[in-house]
Amino acid sequence: MNRIDHTTSKTIDILVLLCLLVGLALRIGNPADWSFINDELSTWAKVSYPSVVGVIDNIRAVDSHPVGMYVFVYYWTAIFGVSEWAIKLPFLLMSLGAMWFVYRLGTLWFSRTTGLIALAFFASLQFPIWWSHIARQYQSGSFLTLAMAYCWTQLLLKKRNERSYWLGFIFFGAAAMYNHYFSFIFAAIIGLSGLFWIDKKRLLNYLGAGITMLLLFIPHIEITSYQLQNADGHLWYNIPTLAFFPNHIYYLFHYSYWCLGLAFLLVLIALFQYGKKTFFQHSKQRWMALIWFLTPMLAGYYYSVYHSPILRTSHLLFSFPYLLLFLYSFFPERLSSKAISTVVCLILLVNTLTLVITRKHYETVHTHPYEHFIQTTQDFLSKHKRTDVNIILGENPLYLQYYKDWYQADFEHEASFKEPIPFPVFKQLVDEKKPYLIVGSLPEAHMALALEAYPYVVKELYGINYEYYILSKKAADQQGDIGIDFDAVFEGDVITKPTKWEYDKTSVGLDTIEQNHYFAMHGEWGPTFSSNLKDLTPRKNQFLDIAVNIRSRDSLSVDLNGLLVLEVRNEQDSLVLWKGVHANSQAVAKEAWQRLFLSIRFAHEGFYQEIDKMKIKTFYWNREKQAVDIDRFTITTRKGNPILYGDSNDFQTKKGTW
Numbered sequence: 001m002n003r004i005d006h007t008t009s010k011t012i013d014i015l016v017l018l019c020l021l022v023g024l025a026l027r028i029g030n031p032a033d034w035s036f037i038n039d040e041l042s043t044w045a046k047v048s049y050p051s052v053v054g055v056i057d058n059i060r061a062v063d064s065h066p067v068g069m070y071v072f073v074y075y076w077t078a079i080f081g082v083s084e085w086a087i088k089l090p091f092l093l094m095s096l097g098a099m100w101f102v103y104r105l106g107t108l109w110f111s112r113t114t115g116l117i118a119l120a121f122f123a124s125l126q127f128p129i130w131w132s133h134i135a136r137q138y139q140s141g142s143f144l145t146l147a148m149a150y151c152w153t154q155l156l157l158k159k160r161n162e163r164s165y166w167l168g169f170i171f172f173g174a175a176a177m178y179n180h181y182f183s184f185i186f187a188a189i190i191g192l193s194g195l196f197w198i199d200k201k202r203l204l205n206y207l208g209a210g211i212t213m214l215l216l217f218i219p220h221i222e223i224t225s226y227q228l229q230n231a232d233g234h235l236w237y238n239i240p241t242l243a244f245f246p247n248h249i250y251y252l253f254h255y256s257y258w259c260l261g262l263a264f265l266l267v268l269i270a271l272f273q274y275g276k277k278t279f280f281q282h283s284k285q286r287w288m289a290l291i292w293f294l295t296p297m298l299a300g301y302y303y304s305v306y307h308s309p310i311l312r313t314s315h316l317l318f319s320f321p322y323l324l325l326f327l328y329s330f331f332p333e334r335l336s337s338k339a340i341s342t343v344v345c346l347i348l349l350v351n352t353l354t355l356v357i358t359r360k361h362y363e364t365v366h367t368h369p370y371e372h373f374i375q376t377t378q379d380f381l382s383k384h385k386r387t388d389v390n391i392i393l394g395e396n397p398l399y400l401q402y403y404k405d406w407y408q409a410d411f412e413h414e415a416s417f418k419e420p421i422p423f424p425v426f427k428q429l430v431d432e433k434k435p436y437l438i439v440g441s442l443p444e445a446h447m448a449l450a451l452e453a454y455p456y457v458v459k460e461l462y463g464i465n466y467e468y469y470i471l472s473k474k475a476a477d478q479q480g481d482i483g484i485d486f487d488a489v490f491e492g493d494v495i496t497k498p499t500k501w502e503y504d505k506t507s508v509g510l511d512t513i514e515q516n517h518y519f520a521m522h523g524e525w526g527p528t529f530s531s532n533l534k535d536l537t538p539r540k541n542q543f544l545d546i547a548v549n550i551r552s553r554d555s556l557s558v559d560l561n562g563l564l565v566l567e568v569r570n571e572q573d574s575l576v577l578w579k580g581v582h583a584n585s586q587a588v589a590k591e592a593w594q595r596l597f598l599s600i601r602f603a604h605e606g607f608y609q610e611i612d613k614m615k616i617k618t619f620y621w622n623r624e625k626q627a628v629d630i631d632r633f634t635i636t637t638r639k640g641n642p643i644l645y646g647d648s649n650d651f652q653t654k655k656g657t658w
Contacts, residue, residue: 011337012112015344016103016119022348023099023123026355027092027132029362034084035371038465040135041399044082047074060223067223068178069137088133094143095132099123101146102321108153109285109325111333113340117266118324120344124351125259126359127252130647131317138314141176141183145190145318148172152190155206156197157285170209174216182296182315187213189295193288237309240301248297248313252320255650256354263327266343270330278330289326293319313648364646367463369395373440374403376461380470381411384436390429392416394441395466416442423449423586423597430454433473440468444599445581448545451482451638452595462641483639486536490527490633492517500635503527509629518631520553521622526630528619533568534612537602541640546598546618548634550583551591553627558589562622564596568607568614576607576614580621593631596620603644 036044046063047070049055055074059067073087080086102122106115122128131138151168154160176187191210198206253260270278296319300311335343355361373393381389391413393400403409414421414429420443430437430453437454439447440461447467454471457480461468472478490501492508509520519526536544546566552558560583568577579598587594598618607614620630643651 005334008334008337008340009112011341012116015116015341019103019116019119019123019344019348020096020099022352023119023129024096026124026129026352027095029365031085033362033366034088034133035366035368036084036087036399036402037134037368038370038396038399040087041370041396041402043070043073043135044077044087044402045398046070047077048082049074056223060226064227065137065180066178066184066220068175069140069180072140073135087135091135091139092133094139095128098128098139098143098146098321101143101150102324104150105146105153105321106325106328108150108157109289110282110329111331113331113333113335114325114328116340116344117328117331117347118321120347121263121324121328121351122321124348124355125252126254126355126361127313127320128317129355129361130365131314136314137180137183138317141179141186142317142321144172144176144179145183145186146321148176148187149190152194155202156194161202166205166209170212170216173209173213177213177217178220180315182300183318185299186292186296186318189292193292196284237304237312239309240304240311244301244311245297248316250650251313251648252323254351254354254359256358258350259354259358262346262350266347267327267330270328274332275330278332282329286326286329289322289329292322293326295319358651360643360646360651364464364643367461367466367643369441369463369466369468370399371403371406372461372463373468374400374407374409376459376468376470377411377413377438378407378409380436380438380459386411388434389436389438390414390432390434391438392421392426392429392442392446393439394420394443413438416446420446424588427586435473436477437471438469439471441466444543444545444601445586445597448543448547448597448599448636449595451545452547455482457482462643464643464645464647467641484636485538485542485639486635486637488529488531488635490519490529492519492631500529500531501527502530516631518549518629519633521620521626521628521630523625524622526620526622527633528617529633529635530617531615531635533614533616536616536635537611537637539639540602540608540611541642541644542602543638543640544600544602544616545636545638546634547595547632547636548620549593549595549631550587550620551593551629553629557626558591560584560587560594560628561624561626562620562628564598565619565621566598566600567617568605569617570607570610570615571613577605595632601640603640 046058047055049058052071052074055070056067059065059070076090077087080089099119099122103115103119106118128142131142133139148169151165151172154165155169173187173191176183191213194206250260253263297316300315304311373395377391391411393413394416396417397415416426423446426446427449430449436458437450439450442450450469450471454473456472456475456478458470458472458477460480488500490503503519503526507520507522508517510517546564548564550560552560562583563580564583565580566577567575570576579600581596581598583596586596602608602611618635622628
């Protein structure tokens with residue numbers, strides 16, 4: 001090796017170490033901020049059994065994953081405990097191993113240059129970073145399938161025949177099968193791909209290795225069969241559309257023109273500068289890398305569309321490294337020390353900046369409800385009387401208890417989990433007139449009621465999948481703002497934004513005792529509000545709150561049987577959303593004014609990306625033509641959660657701000 005080659009080799013070694021250190025630092029972040037997500041607390045709960053048999057029986061009955069990861073965590077926590085660090089540490093270590101295997105595969109399949117560039121991206125992109133220390137099957141599956149692919153590469157591409165590689169191939173393949181059904185599928189893809197590489201002399205050995213993996217999985221077949229027969233179909237997942245594919249690519253590269261531009265600029269440079277020499281080199285490995293990346297995504301997509309929606313971005317972590325290997329396979333074996341150093345440092349710099357600034361990674365990665373709900377509530381209660389506060393939290397009480405125990409918090413709270421707390425019960429709690437109300441992860445209409453009764457925000461917390469508020473009745477306590485963008489009111493004789501309302505003025509009555517005007521309904525239809533949505537809000541991630549006071553004038557039938565209705569129509573006047581709240585689901589049978597609420601979060605609706613093209617209409621549908629009065633009919637838009645679903649979705653909108 002000449003001096004230049006030796007210098008370049010040393011430079012690559014230093015750059016590999018730099019990528020590993022940067023990748024590890026980005027994955028750790030600030031350890032003091034680490035907090036369990038919902039799925040990690042699910043893992044904790046599912047391994048909290050006195051025996052491994054109890055763990056396996058529980059997973060079989062209530063889960064849709066193989067038992068392997070849970071069994072591993074069961075034994076790990078038996079030794080190291082159940083603290084956040086203890087549970088997360090092995091997954092962090094596996095993420096470090098995954099980075100190393102990405103580099104080694106790139107080197108063995110193509111060149112050290114390819115391996116190093118792929119490593120630089122894998123070390124600094126949010127997708128692999130996000131899952132790096134989360135105690136779920138995704139990081140472990142990434143590590144296991146990469147380790148399996150590494151042993152596979154040594155056996156088939158490099159023609160090595162050491163027993164350690166055969167045993168590693170079998171062990172990591174079987175472990176991937178026990179880890180997650182998508183890592184099982186990916187292990188199968190790796191195994192089947194080998195049939196196009198194996199020579200006849202070792203075909204029986206290779207088939208024997210595959211059969212051994214399947215034999216090792218036999219103890220799990222009954223569990224898998226039960227799970228398939230009793231699966232709930234993941235009905236809470238949305239069926240993906242074709243937009244899933246470009247959105248996934250944008251997500252991989254931080255929804256950033258800088259990151260995406262750099263990634264594809266390097267591909268173009270490699271093709272135009274070195275393509276004549278490298279295009280036909282390693283073509284079999286190159287096409288295999290592309291097939292390995294695409295197959296799980298396409299299989300998951302078509303299964304989700306035509307059978308059951310199972311596809312999640314996290315399921316594609318196992319195949320992601322092979323996109324990087326494909327893209328940067330056109331680089332030659334040798335680049336000058338200056339060139340490769342510039343490329344790697346530029347990748348790390350651009351990706352780190354967009355990770356922090358564009359993707360707000362460290363503002364979102366640890367914004368999960370459980371610890372924040374308990375810690376913030378406990379801090380507030382340490383300065384206020386417990387009897388002055390009502391607390392209603394809409395998260396799993398068992399998972400909240402983990403952090404109650406951790407913080408030695410002894411407060412009780414009303415649970416609103418799975419089945420939300422009934423609206424009349426919630427209204428009774430709100431009507432108790434306590435000075436403070438603490439709420440978290442409640443349905444939209446519940447929150448609208450809470451914000452009307454407690455209009456002053458003492459504290460607000462936002463997470464990628466929750467909102468939490470400490471609310472007060474006293475203006476002096478206000479430290480936050482719920483962010484009202486639009487507010488229209490119909491009060492019989494007082495109307496704001498009058499061009500938005502349609503009603504019969506002859507039906508306006510006067511309560512002479514209270515000197516209050518109201519609208520007296522005799523037929524089906526009363527005051528109607530209509531508007532283009534773009535006139536109500538400049539931002540998409542928004543709440544629309546509709547509320548109305550109503551009372552029955554019929555002493556023989558005080559039950560209210562109408563509906564508060566919202567219609568959303570597109571530019572062609574086609575109905576895209578109809579939502580109605582039955583009055584008797586929120587009101588009780590009494591002769592008095594009662595308030596109904598109907599609220600939606602735009603981010604949950606199918607027309608989310610086309611809000612500026614929609615128009616709404618809202619009204620009370622008195623379908624049984626009861627004698628009822630209407631008053632204080634309000635339409636309000638308020639700001640949404642600025643980081644909602646920010647783990648894998650773009651923060652930016654086409655119009656306006658969050």
